[in-house]
Amino acid sequence: MLQTEFEQIYSENKEKVWKIIARFVFSREDREDLFQEVFLKVHAALSRFRGEAKFETWLYRITVNTSINYVNKQKRNRKLQKLLENLRVVEESRPVEVDELLLPLAMLNAQQRMILLLVEVEEKSLEEVAEMMGLPLGTIKSNLHRAKGIIKKEVIKDGSICVLYPEIKTNPAEN
Amino acid sequence: MDQYASYIQKLKQTLPKTDFGSLYQGLAERHGRKTLSLSKPLISVAAIIMLLFLTLPLAIQHRASVVEENNLQAYVFQNDTSGDHAVADFILND
Numbered sequence: 001m002l003q004t005e006f007e008q009i010y011s012e013n014k015e016k017v018w019k020i021i022a023r024f025v026f027s028r029e030d031r032e033d034l035f036q037e038v039f040l041k042v043h044a045a046l047s048r049f050r051g052e053a054k055f056e057t058w059l060y061r062i063t064v065n066t067s068i069n070y071v072n073k074q075k076r077n078r079k080l081q082k083l084l085e086n087l088r089v090v091e092e093s094r095p096v097e098v099d100e101l102l103l104p105l106a107m108l109n110a111q112q113r114m115i116l117l118l119v120e121v122e123e124k125s126l127e128e129v130a131e132m133m134g135l136p137l138g139t140i141k142s143n144l145h146r147a148k149g150i151i152k153k154e155v156i157k158d159g160s161i162c163v164l165y166p167e168i169k170t171n172p173a174e175n
Numbered sequence: 176m177d178q179y180a181s182y183i184q185k186l187k188q189t190l191p192k193t194d195f196g197s198l199y200q201g202l203a204e205r206h207g208r209k210t211l212s213l214s215k216p217l218i219s220v221a222a223i224i225m226l227l228f229l230t231l232p233l234a235i236q237h238r239a240s241v242v243e244e245n246n247l248q249a250y251v252f253q254n255d256t257s258g259d260h261a262v263a264d265f266i267l268n269d
Contacts, residue, residue, distance in 0.1 A: 010202075014195050022191045031191065036202045043206065101189055104182065120183050148179065155182045 006043055016056075017063050023117055024067050026102050030074075038066045053131075060132045064114055071110040104154035112147035119144055 021034050041062050049058055105113050111133075118124045118132070119140075126144070130137045 010199060014198075018193060018195075019190060022193070023186060028191070032193070032198060032201070035193075035198060036205055039202050040206060099189075099191065101185060121186050151182065152179045155178045 006046065009042065009046070010039060013059055016059070020060075020063055020114075020117060020122065021067060023102060023105065023121065024113060025071065026099065026106065030070075034067060034070050037070065038063050041066055057128070057132060060118075061134070064118075064132050068110045068114060071113075104151050107150050107154050108147050112143050112150070115140055115143045116147040116151065120148075 017038055018031075018035060021038070022031055025031055025034055042059065045062065049055070053061075105116070108116065114133070115129060118129045119126065124132070126137060126140050130140045133140070
């Protein structure tokens, strides 16, 4: 693949990818790390793109899968870190700084959060999201319904998340 | 508008900013590191070839010296059989 071709893809799609990632993970470090990981995957997979799907769908599929794997991997790492902390092997971890506005999203699992962001914020159709995520339409609908319920509860009982997530330190939302 | 709808509206309006230029630079650096790590097997193969290249002349030289030694022995014994007072006879009779 020509470097210029990748540069063009990057400049045309960077905002699309950022819009999803920036709300999907909560710290600046994670956002930048994940963003780069997505484009590294795009670069590696571009030669295999046969044009069977729409380029945008293909790009979203990479973004969605990489993001969900990233969060799940982090979750496993955190569990391991907690285990090591209990064994007093590692030093105490730093609190994660998170935008206050995104805190309710932290109550959702990776899949629910991605579905909610794609449908409600990115305004993608349920069918499009099912295709991007490689999941049945019914799964998308039920996950969206559950995610909406959780968010509604969280925005009503404002401020309770910090108690549930003591390791999360809030900072005013960047704009 | 209910609280959920206004929350989604706020989410749509708020997007953390970033510097795409420096992100691209970081991306290029990470890609470079990945390429280097992928070429590790290549480096190993090159090292083995280099080692063979360096040791092969030594092995050939060693083989040649053995052949030369054999040739010398053959030369002595060949001359030995043709002469009247052969070197081998002299040593053995003595």
